[in-house]
Amino acid sequence: MSTEKKHKVKNIFDDISGKYDLLNHLLSFGIDKRWRKKALKLSGLNKDSVLLDVACGTGDVAIEAKKFGVEKIVGADFSHNMLSLFNKKSKWIIGNNVQMVAEQMPFKDNAFTNITVAFGVRNFYDIQQGFNSFYRVLKQGGKATIxxxxxxxxxxxxALYKFYFKRILPTIGGFISGNKSAYTYLPESVEEFDVKVDLIKLLQNSGFRKIEVYNFTFGIVQTIIAEK
Incomplete structure (x- = not known):
């Protein structure tokens, strides 16, 4: 099942990569930019940070992190097409991106001060294994921001959120991207994830002890910051 999910998610994001940014901003009414900015500010990123952006997509988190003075950034994603777009948008960090899954990171222990993953954790095929990797590659005192x-x-x-998420979002997303199943997967994965997954518990299992939770926009988005 884990291998099946891994390749299903990769195929979805490879397919919709060209319309991904447009739809992110359109379907969130542009608020997604504010979510990233607030989360990175809470993480305390600065010029001394060494950042690994997991499930980096087309690079929106990396671009925002750059505004906080971060120079050392590695982008990581399993989708080749997403990484190609990441390169085009973030030319100042070409060569520092890696095609990989979170569960199997090709990095040394204690390599990063910060890890970010924006709207990607629910796509991991083994979240616990992914968080174990986070803990391993973070320096002592380093932070994972989810x-x-x-x-x-x-x-x-x-009720309003579910109506929008299940009826309107798949229709608009499917029409613009040409892949309705991708935008049906999104709301289905969010609802299932919310019911079945306890992120705090999984982070604690991996060794994280200081964990802070912040809710944005009436609770439709959460930011969790876990310190090693």
Whole structure:
């Protein structure tokens, strides 16, 4: 099952990569940029940071991190097409990206001060193994910052959110990208993830002890910062 999910997710993101940025900004009404900025600010990134951006996609987190003064950035993604776009958008870090999965990182122990993963953890085929890798490659005192969707607690807002997520988003996303199944997978994966996965527990299992949780935009997005 893990191998099947790994390749399914890779194929989805390879296929929609050309429209990925447009749809991210359109379907989130542009708020996704604010989510990344707030999360990176909470992480305390600065010119001395050495950042690994996991599931980096087309490089939006890396570009935002650059504004905080970060110069040493490695982008990592399993989708070749996403990494190609990452190169084009982030020319100042060409050569520093790696095609890989989070569960199997080709890096030395204690190599990074920070790891970020924005809206990618639910696509890991083994989240616990991924977090074990995070812990291994982070320096002591280093931080893993996870930005991820979640289902809001307010019942009325949750109902509206589900309607948008399950009816409107797949239709618009499918029409523009030409791949409706990709934008059906998104809401399905978020709801399943929210019910079945306890990120805090998994991070603790990997050895992280200081863990902070922040909710954005009525609780539809969470940012978790775990320190080694």
């Amino acid at each position: 930005i991820e969707f979640k289902m809001p607690k307010n019942k009325l807002f949750a």
